[in-house]
Amino acid sequence: MDRYLWAVGSAAVELPVGEQVADRYQVVAPQIWQDMQPELPPDFPEQLNGHILPYLRLYPHCLHVPEVYGICQLPQQRNFLSTPGQDVVILLENAPIDANGNLYPSMESMWTSATAVRQVYWLWQIWELWIPLSELGVASSLLVPNNLRVEGWRLRLRELYQDTMADTSLSSRPSNGLEDRGFDTLVSRDSPAE
Incomplete structure (x- = not known):
């Protein structure tokens, strides 16, 4: 089964379609990544920050709100102007993405x-x-x-x-x-x- 994820973060917006990320994810559309190794657990931060906590607390509303799947740390050399923490991408599952990797309509x-x-x-x-x-x-x-x-x-x-x-x-x-x-x-x- 294909697992498509919504990638959150300014670094995710910049990645071109077709690029492989962290030897695990394939960018199939802007901010839509496919996990090529879904049998392996994703990376997860040791400390939960303010961007991740609302997703966890809103789990009772998972019919409408996506859930945190994990994070992906992009290499710092991708963008010499980046600041620490800016190259962390939050990956969301249960996002409004269909079985073919397309966003549902607005x-x-x-x-x-x-x-x-x-x-x-x-x-x-x-x-x-x-x-x-x-x-x-x-x-x-x-x-x-x-x-x-x-x-x-x-x-x-x-x-x-x-x-x-x-x-x-x-x-x-x-x-x-x-x-x-x-x-x-x-x-x-x-x-x-x-």
């Missing part, structure tokens, strides 16, 4: 073809995820349209984004301020499919 791209019931259900899932994600400082993950992927009825997050200082004013539940964060494109589109 909610935004599927919005106009979805029924009104499905649209409401996707929004309800965002609503339900808001509190647990905001408690861990990653609610802004729900405000990045390209991060919201859909697999039929199910909303899935590609990765978690740490809330910035500007996001600290986010209320305990999403409000009408969503249009300022990219959701106005969903609201302004044609009516849902009948």
